[in-house]
Amino acid sequence: MSNQANQLDAQSKATATAAVSSIVSGAGMDREIAGANNSKNKWLVIITVVLLLIVAAYFIVDKSSGNSLVVEQNRIAISTVTSGVFEDFIPLRGRVTPAKTVFLDAVEGGRIERVLVEDGTNLTAGDLIVELSNTTLQLSVLGNETRVAEQLNNMRSIELSLEQNKLQHKRNVVDIEHQIKLLTRQVARQSSLIKSGAVSQSIADDTTDTLTWYKNRLQLTKESQASDARMQGEQLSYLKATSTRLESNLAISRQNLEKLNVQAPVAGKLSGFNVEVGQSIARGERLGQIDTPDDFKLTAFIDEFYLGRVDIGQRASYNDYQLRIAKIYPQVQNGQFEVDFAFIKQQPSGIRRGQTIQVKLTLGDASEALLIPNGAFFQDTGGSWIFVVTENGNEAVKRTVRLGRRNSRFIEVIEGLEVGEQVVTSPYSSYQDMQRLKFNQ
Numbered sequence: 001m002s003n004q005a006n007q008l009d010a011q012s013k014a015t016a017t018a019a020v021s022s023i024v025s026g027a028g029m030d031r032e033i034a035g036a037n038n039s040k041n042k043w044l045v046i047i048t049v050v051l052l053l054i055v056a057a058y059f060i061v062d063k064s065s066g067n068s069l070v071v072e073q074n075r076i077a078i079s080t081v082t083s084g085v086f087e088d089f090i091p092l093r094g095r096v097t098p099a100k101t102v103f104l105d106a107v108e109g110g111r112i113e114r115v116l117v118e119d120g121t122n123l124t125a126g127d128l129i130v131e132l133s134n135t136t137l138q139l140s141v142l143g144n145e146t147r148v149a150e151q152l153n154n155m156r157s158i159e160l161s162l163e164q165n166k167l168q169h170k171r172n173v174v175d176i177e178h179q180i181k182l183l184t185r186q187v188a189r190q191s192s193l194i195k196s197g198a199v200s201q202s203i204a205d206d207t208t209d210t211l212t213w214y215k216n217r218l219q220l221t222k223e224s225q226a227s228d229a230r231m232q233g234e235q236l237s238y239l240k241a242t243s244t245r246l247e248s249n250l251a252i253s254r255q256n257l258e259k260l261n262v263q264a265p266v267a268g269k270l271s272g273f274n275v276e277v278g279q280s281i282a283r284g285e286r287l288g289q290i291d292t293p294d295d296f297k298l299t300a301f302i303d304e305f306y307l308g309r310v311d312i313g314q315r316a317s318y319n320d321y322q323l324r325i326a327k328i329y330p331q332v333q334n335g336q337f338e339v340d341f342a343f344i345k346q347q348p349s350g351i352r353r354g355q356t357i358q359v360k361l362t363l364g365d366a367s368e369a370l371l372i373p374n375g376a377f378f379q380d381t382g383g384s385w386i387f388v389v390t391e392n393g394n395e396a397v398k399r400t401v402r403l404g405r406r407n408s409r410f411i412e413v414i415e416g417l418e419v420g421e422q423v424v425t426s427p428y429s430s431y432q433d434m435q436r437l438k439f440n441q
Contacts, residue, residue, distance in 0.1 A: 068436040077426035088364035094298035098291035107259040109283040110134035119273040123264040132260040169225040183211035298341040316361040370413035375425030389422040396437040
């Protein structure tokens with residue numbers, strides 16, 4: 001039994017020893033594989049962190065320098081800041097128009113009966129152009145003449161009646177004065193006869209009362225005569241003024257009737273005249289216009305940017321001919337306003353109406369200044385900033401500047417730039433929000 005037990009114990013120990021050996025061998029292999037994987041993961045983490053640091057550094061640097069954009073250098077215009085004489089002028093396209101124009105409008109409407117001239121005819125003042133007929137106007141004038149004649153007759157009758165009334169007052173005064181003279185003598189005679197008893201006292205008193213009555217009547221008659229004379233004078237003045245107005249209205253009606261025959265008010269060239277016989281013309285309708293012959297002016301449109309710098313009397317030139325601004329129209333349309341130029345001494349002999357010519361408008365005296373070429377960038381920035389090329393020429397940086405006057409070629413630099421610096425003068429519409437332009441060679 002003890003031998004069997006010893007054998008079993010030996011077998012058990014062998015088995016345990018083999019198991020332990022197997023376990024120890026397997027455990028060593030697992031630790032070696034885990035160590036290799038951890039090393040690889042560690043290097044991946046390190047590389048990822050380094051890459052993230054690089055990207056973060058790039059964005060930090062880019063953030064500090066502002067928004068940037070890569071552009072093709074051959075697609076932008078780069079100009080150099082120079083020093084020179086700035087000529088303060090602007091070129092304009094002027095259109096030749098007549099210096100004076102008189103419009104022909106129909107004072108009274110009507111039907112065209114006869115056309116005597118054609119469009120483009122040179123007229124002298126008083127020439128008959130077209131004849132119109134208006135039956136309604138003719139009947140109206142005849143009716144006005146009849147009414148005026150009736151009113152004038154009525155006024156003549158009133159004047160005659162007033163004059164007769166005036167004469168009647170004079171006759172009454174004469175009669176009363178005559179009676180007063182007779183009664184005055186009669187009272188004197190009766191006064192002497194009362195003492196002798198030839199005339200009674202009652203008769204003498206009656207004669208005296210009658211004399212007193214006539215005297216009072218004479219006073220009233222003269223007062224009435226003065227009052228009537230004053231009122232008659234006022235009425236006659238009113239009637240005369242009314243008569244004058246009626247005659248004036250009648251004269252105007254007759255003039256309107258005469259104006260059915262349209263005449264040239266001034267000498268000149270007829271234009272815009274296109275009417276036919278039988279055509280109906282409304283009152284006030286435009287028939288055409290008369291332009292002064294061989295006398296022209298120029299009209300031009302100027303950018304509203306110069307509205308505060310343009311004034312009456314400023315000089316301009318066309319070849320060797322001098323002009324001045326004669327009129328400014330302050331209304332701004334489509335970003336422009338209109339001006340009229342008048343030739344100062346003489347005008348070119350070969351120009352014609354509707355022709356366009358190049359005019360140079362002088363805004364100020366020439367002076368020394370820093371200059372940059374005029375470019376499309378000005379419309380995008382308003383002259384408040386510009387892209388300046390760096391010294392290495394690889395990029396352009398946004399810089400605040402102050403620009404002044406400009407003409408068709410140059411812009412005056414007031415501050416912010418130095419002679420020799422280079423700037424981008426092409427349009428900025430694609431990168432107005434950028435702080436830096438990087439050139440792609």
